[in-house]
Amino acid sequence: MGKSPSNEEAAVKFIRQALIAISLGSMVAAVLRRRTKVVVAPQQGGWREVTPQR
Amino acid sequence: MSNPTEPQIGIVGTGVTSSRAASVLHTLGHTPRIESLGSASSLFDCDVVILAHGAPHDALASAFVAQGVAVVSTSDNLADVLALLDGQERAVARGVPVVVGAACLPGLSGLLVTHVSRAFESIDEVHTAVHGTGGPMCAVQHHDSLAGTSIGWHDGEWLQRPAGSGRELCWFPDPVGARDCYRFASAEPVLMQRAHPALQRITSRVSATRRDRLTARLPMLRKPHAEGLEGGLRVEVRGLRDGRRHVEIVGVAEKVATITGAVAAHSALALLKGTVMAGVHNLGEPTLPNADILDGITASGITLHQFIGR
Numbered sequence: 001m002g003k004s005p006s007n008e009e010a011a012v013k014f015i016r017q018a019l020i021a022i023s024l025g026s027m028v029a030a031v032l033r034r035r036t037k038v039v040v041a042p043q044q045g046g047w048r049e050v051t052p053q054r
Numbered sequence: 055m056s057n058p059t060e061p062q063i064g065i066v067g068t069g070v071t072s073s074r075a076a077s078v079l080h081t082l083g084h085t086p087r088i089e090s091l092g093s094a095s096s097l098f099d100c101d102v103v104i105l106a107h108g109a110p111h112d113a114l115a116s117a118f119v120a121q122g123v124a125v126v127s128t129s130d131n132l133a134d135v136l137a138l139l140d141g142q143e144r145a146v147a148r149g150v151p152v153v154v155g156a157a158c159l160p161g162l163s164g165l166l167v168t169h170v171s172r173a174f175e176s177i178d179e180v181h182t183a184v185h186g187t188g189g190p191m192c193a194v195q196h197h198d199s200l201a202g203t204s205i206g207w208h209d210g211e212w213l214q215r216p217a218g219s220g221r222e223l224c225w226f227p228d229p230v231g232a233r234d235c236y237r238f239a240s241a242e243p244v245l246m247q248r249a250h251p252a253l254q255r256i257t258s259r260v261s262a263t264r265r266d267r268l269t270a271r272l273p274m275l276r277k278p279h280a281e282g283l284e285g286g287l288r289v290e291v292r293g294l295r296d297g298r299r300h301v302e303i304v305g306v307a308e309k310v311a312t313i314t315g316a317v318a319a320h321s322a323l324a325l326l327k328g329t330v331m332a333g334v335h336n337l338g339e340p341t342l343p344n345a346d347i348l349d350g351i352t353a354s355g356i357t358l359h360q361f362i363g364r
Binding site (some may be wrong): 045046047048049050051052 | 208227228295304305345348349352357358359360361363
């Protein structure tokens with residue numbers, strides 16, 4: 001006994017929708033990642049030894 | 055053998071912090087008597103005693119005060135420090151000075167804020183962070199402090215937040231570098247607010263890993279290390295200078311036990327001079343010779359760093 005055609009169609013439709021959702025999510029993430037500014041760590045300055053002055 | 059005529063300094067605790075404090079005192083010509091917590095009563099004849107064992111310190115500090123012995127406590131446990139502060143009347147009545155929170159954070163942090171504040175017309179914000187732990191008891195305290203409630207001073211009110219929240223990337227002097235730091239149950243804001251009542255905002259954070267935060271509410275999964283490998287302290291002070299907003303950032307990269315030992319030892323020496331009035335004090339308060347203590351700490355090999363840049 002095999003699955004009825006309607007059940008098979010529903011399963012395929014579900015998989016197709018899931019794949020579309022994943023693809024759309026990936027594309028949105030890729031666009032956001034490309035548009036996000038790269039945070040640049042401080043390029044100047046740093047820690048300097050000091051002696052407490054009275 | 056110590057000379058019976060010279061001032062006697064006692065140290066309670068036989069761990070790494072105790073040995074670092076003793077080492078500093080030895081280099082300055084003092085011979086401290088070191089006892090474990092169980093035999094602390096044998097130090098009742100000392101002039102000053104450093105409590106360098108794990109928290110709580112409150113009960114033992116009260117016993118020493120009752121005996122007329124000046125006390126330096128290295129406890130950074132919030133509840134313990136609050137209990138020690140409640141001993142003000144007892145200390146005044148007995149004519150004994152007590153210094154609480156003489157460690158790294160709190161302790162050196164208070165000294166640094168007082169020192170840095172001279173570069174300002176007025177200061178209104180202090181944000182501190184610490185990285186690393188001293189001995190095993192300090193590691194236990196670090197573990198527990200991430201599971202409690204943190205307090206912070208915000209526009210004249212005490213705010214309570216869950217410990218382990220409020221992630222902030224804090225930069226410490228090399229070789230520590232950048233560390234993710236979180237709110238924790240620290241006594242630092244309470245003591246900082248006592249020392250600098252005009253401050254509007256005080257926060258305190260500790261570096262932690264994901265595992266530290268995940269396991270904070272569980273018992274420690276393994277025995278703590280004998281000593282943290284590296285440590286650091288970062289103090290950020292904000293305020294007004296020449297009528298404009300100004301920020302100064304100072305820090306230290308040194309093992310926490312070494313910092314605590316130096317701070318406790320020089321606090322004890324300050325009390326030994328007899329110039330500190332009776333009562334409960336914390337480092338940074340104008341009632342203590344903060345500049346002398348900080349000078350002593352740097353002379354003991356703790357190097358201060360200032361962040362220069364944008």
